[in-house]
Amino acid sequence: MLTTTTPIEKPLDASRSSGAAALAPARSDDVLVDVRHVSKKFCRDLKRSLWYGIKDVFTEMNPWQRATTSNTAAALPNEDDLRPSEFWAVHDVSFQLRRGECLGLIGHNGAGKTTLLKILNGLIKPDSGSITMRGRVGALIALGAGFNPILTGRENIYINAAILGLTKKEIDAQLDSIIDFAEIREFIDAPVQTYSSGMQVRLGFAVATAMKPDVLILDEVLAVGDAAFRAKCFKRIGSIARDCAIIFVSHDQSQMARICTAAMLMASGRSLYYGTTNEAIDRYNNLQAAKSSNQCTLQTHDSIQSVTFDDSSAQMKVQAGSSLVIKLRVKSEQRLPVGIAFVNFIDLAGTTSGQADFSAHLEEIPEGSSELALTIDRVDLAHGIYSLNLAIFASNKQETLVHAVGYAQVTVEGAPYMWCAYKMPVREIETKIAA
Incomplete structure (x- = not known):
């Protein structure tokens, strides 16, 4: 049930939310977003979903039922509230956000982040809980959301700005700056349906941020577009951050660490942690690392009898x-000349974040049993958890000698989340014949 609350006189006790930890108290006149125990459930079965929807509509139309629901709105939802085939998309989520703060939502796909944003933006009605949004709300949740594909970019600017409450005079004053920021002046009078995904994001972000919103909601909008435009977006966010509250969703941990003052880790619609950004990222990485452990695959040359890694x-x-x-430790039936050898560091998103190239230092895999010690002089990687992929190719650079994927996990500590040097210096490889 969505309710409008009175101004907040004291900070929210976030400890009632699953795994929540209260942030610093916010002054009542600064609180722009107040979310209290919000829940939303969906049904996996279409026919049942339609039937449940009809029942819920008639239930809400019943004045006696409305009175009962209103009296019990503060009660926390539980698993017994679910009907067959239903699941919690968002379950008992609470937080506060004041002017000048940026809350990052982090979690795997399907954790409930986008559903929560749609509830905050009024696109979806919650089943229980209360939400207070103060001031003008700008949102860019889904690619192209809010755009009429048949209308031109210019016409969509006027429509979206009008929805935000701006007059035509105010829109006229901002029009050129919006078009210039989006860098699509040549196509501004073309239908939006002819725009690429990057052009739509440019226009949507320009409109959402140019109107100086009090609350700005962004969902993965910086995942599309070139690096230059993303840098310009960060600059724009920085310029308006002090005057608004921002709710930001991204799988890019460096982006989140860069702009968020707090973060919430979500899983299965629930808030597992609500607090500092770095701690939320660490907990998310640990969850992802636990899922990806013990998934090592090993491919070797026919002449190699065994490859084992040190337990440590x-x-x-x-x-x-x-x-x-x-x-x-490698056991080979014959001497195998080496052409290429490297170790890749793969982050939890599956991206190669760093590489150590040993090609100039490893000449061969000796006959018999041998031990290889590959030393990386300096691990220049951002804070996080990485899996290691080792690849050694023959001198013809085509035959695979050793290819181990995900054979180890490395936790890098003591660096910012956005700091990384792709190429890492290495030393000569120590090779000795094992007894």
Whole structure:
């Protein structure tokens, strides 16, 4: 049930929300977003969903039922509230956001982040809880959302700005700056349906931020577009951050660490943690690392009988900027000349974040049993958890000698989340014949 609350006189006790930890108290005149125990459930079965919808409509039309619902609105939802085939998309989420703060929502796909944003923006009605939004709300939730594809970019600017409450005179004053920021002046009078995804994001972001909203809601909008435009978006966010409250969703941890003053970790619609951004990212990384562990795959040349890694290499922790030694034992039936050898550091998003190239230092895999110690002089990676992929190719650079994917996990500590040097210096590889 969506209700409009009176101005807040004291900070929200966020501890009632699952895993929540209250942030610093907010002054009542600064609180722009107040979310109290909001829940939303969906049904997996279409026919049942339609039937439940009809029942809920008639229930809400019943004046006696409305009175009962109003009296019990403060009650927290529980699992017994679910009907067959229903699930919680958002379950008992609470937080406060004041002017000048930016809350980041982090979690895997399907955690409930976008559903929560749609509830905050009024696109979806919650089943229980209360939401207070003060001031003008600008939102860019889904690519192209709010745009009429048949109308031109210019016409969509006027429509979206009018929805935000601006007069035609105010829109006229902002029109040129919006078009210039979006960098689509050549296409501004073309139908939006002819725009690329990047052009739609440019226009949507320009409109949402140019109107100086009190609350700005952004969902993965910086995932589309070139690096230059993303940099310009960050600059725009920085210029308006002091005067508004921002709710930001992104899978890019460096973006979140850069602009968010607090973060909420979500899973299965629930708030697992509500507090500092770095702690939320760490907890998310630990959850993702637990899911991806024990998924090592190994491919070797026919002449290689076995490859084993040192047990201490399976789970390693290293300070950013320090050295790292990777040890493995190889048993080969013959001498195998090496052409390419490298270790890739893969972040939890599956992106290669760093590489150590040993090609100039590893000449061969000796015949018999041998131990290899690959030393990386300096691990220049952002704070986070990485899986290691080792690849060694023959001198013809085509035959695979050793290819180990996800054989180890490395936790890098002591560096900012956005700090990274792709190429890392290495030393000569120590090779010795095992007894």
